[in-house]
Amino acid sequence: MIPVDRSRLNTVAAGIAALLLLLAAVQGWSLLAKKTAQQRRETAAVARWQAQRDELAPVAGRWRATFPSSAAIRDLAGLHRALRIEGLTVDPDTLAVAGVHPETDQGVALGVSRLCVRTAGTTGLEAGVRSASEALAALTALTARPDLRIGGVTLALRDGKPVLRLDDLCLVVRESDDAD
Secondary structure: OOOOOHHHHHHHHHHHHHHHHHHHHHHHHHHHHHHHHHHHHHHHHHHHHHHHHHHHHHHHHHHHHHOOEHHHOOOHHHHHHHHOOOOOEOOHHHEEEEEEEEEEEOOEEEEEEEEEEEEOOOOEEEEEOOOHHHHHHHHHHHHOOOOEEOOEEEEEEEOOEEEEEEEOEEEEEEOOOOOO
8 A cells, every 4th residue: 555645635635626616616707797797788778678668758649649549439429529620510420431441561560540431422521611711721720630631622512502522531540449
């Protein structure tokens, strides 16, 4: 048997153990530094997303204010109210839905649909007016609204009274469940 100096063996073993412990600590510190950097990147990404969402909040508010909710239109009376056609006389009982057409841009749904209306038995929405000047004023107000689409306009006389016909009149509504 070879004589072994126990103190020297213990010193070598302690040195190896210390080296292994130091190596594990360095690896642990490196892993902790990587995780910390990853967490900082993720936190920055969340902060950017929140900032973008906050920047879009006014746009979402204008979207809700501009386009009425489809959920708020439950019947023809609701449709008549949503049309808000001041200055024109339209009997809500004569309204009919001509079609509902989802709006898209480059194949992507925009979250709104055109709810097209007409007077029953006609191809457009017919409305009574007191005079041609009132018809022009009402038409000017209607065409300024971003939630309406009008394909064509005809002003005629019926029984000596002016009648305004709005062809392809569509109300643009939000496709959402949040009633206004």
